[in-house]
Amino acid sequence: MSAFDWHRILLDEVSVGFLGEVVARTLLAYIVVFLFLKIAGRRGVRQLSLFELVVILTLGSAAGDVTFYEDVPILPVIVVFIAMISFYRLTTFLTERSTRFGEWLEGKPALIIRDGQFELAALQSGNITHAEFLMELRLHGVEHLGQVRLGILEVNGDVSLYFHERQDVQPGLSILPRDHRVSLAEAETNGLYACEYCGQVEPVSPGQKPECPRCGKHVWSKALCNPRAV
Numbered sequence: 001m002s003a004f005d006w007h008r009i010l011l012d013e014v015s016v017g018f019l020g021e022v023v024a025r026t027l028l029a030y031i032v033v034f035l036f037l038k039i040a041g042r043r044g045v046r047q048l049s050l051f052e053l054v055v056i057l058t059l060g061s062a063a064g065d066v067t068f069y070e071d072v073p074i075l076p077v078i079v080v081f082i083a084m085i086s087f088y089r090l091t092t093f094l095t096e097r098s099t100r101f102g103e104w105l106e107g108k109p110a111l112i113i114r115d116g117q118f119e120l121a122a123l124q125s126g127n128i129t130h131a132e133f134l135m136e137l138r139l140h141g142v143e144h145l146g147q148v149r150l151g152i153l154e155v156n157g158d159v160s161l162y163f164h165e166r167q168d169v170q171p172g173l174s175i176l177p178r179d180h181r182v183s184l185a186e187a188e189t190n191g192l193y194a195c196e197y198c199g200q201v202e203p204v205s206p207g208q209k210p211e212c213p214r215c216g217k218h219v220w221s222k223a224l225c226n227p228r229a230v
Contacts, residue, residue, distance in 0.1 A: 028074065029063030032081045039085060051091055051105055055084050106155050113151030113161075116172045117199040120215060128153060130197070137161070137175045144224035145199045146172025171223040173199040181221050185209055193220040 036059060062080045095102035112122040112133060123130060136159040142148060147169050150162040164170070173194035174181045183196060187204040194201050195212040196219045204210055204220065211218055 025074070028077070029060075032063055032077065033059050036081070036085065036088075039088075052088070055088055059084060109155060109160075110153045111150065112153050112159070113145065113148045113199075116146040116148060116164075116170050116201070117214070118145070118197070120198060122153065123198065123215075134175045134177070142175055144172040144174050145194070146170035146201075146224065148172075171201050171225045173201075174221060174224050184220050185218055187220070192223040192225070194223040195219070196221055 033056065036055065059081065062077050065077075091105065095105060110122055110125070111119050112128075113119065118133065122128075123133075137145075137148070137151075140159070140161050142161070147163055148161055149164045149168075152160045154160055171192045171194070173196065184193070186209045187193060187206055190205055191203070192201050193204045193210075195215060195217055197217040198212060198215040200212050200214045201223045202210060202213070202220075209218065210220070212220075
């Protein structure tokens with residue numbers, strides 16, 4: 001074997017004509033995954049359930065093998081596709097018949113914000129990080145937690161928000177990134193301060209180093225009192 005043998009590096013033992021077959025096999029793999037998405041009725045990745053994502057990964061693995069390896073026949077991949085569709089149909093049937101099975105398979109919506117404060121159980125679950133909570137709120141145009149009446153983490157990862165009416169907006173935690181809000185362990189002036197972990201709002205006097213009565217954390221920032229509802 002000689003170094004920098006470009007025929008070996010680029011083609012090795014396959015012929016140039018096999019590249020055309022690779023194109024055909026790739027088209028087949030594309031059609032297989034596309035058909036599953038059409039059958040599942042999904043338009044985007046965020047709409048996929050956990051089970052559907054597993055199906056896509058399985059099909060992708062099978063399709064990848066048939067795409068690159070000339071010794072992998074096509075018919076078994078078609079059988080894999082038919083079997084996965086059958087499993088998918090059976091799973092959706094069981095999900096519709098049994099609420100408990102559906103919740104076990106796909107999970108269930110979780111309440112993450114109630115009346116301008118994070119739900120501690122949601123923060124401690126580990127399903128989504130604190131920074132991801134705040135990012136989702138910013139993407140929905142929220143300025144501070146006091147605007148939000150309810151926030152629900154859906155099973156597909158989306159966040160559904162329900163807002164207070166204008167007159168009911170409360171002071172709340174700024175949802176800006178840490179670099180764009182002032183975090184304090186000790187209050188500098190009188191006012192309302194929000195716990196940066198759970199969003200609890202408390203009146204604090206200068207020099208105080210309060211502990212949050214809800215979560216026990218000690219980092220605070222000035223609560224925003226903008227009355228504008230979203």
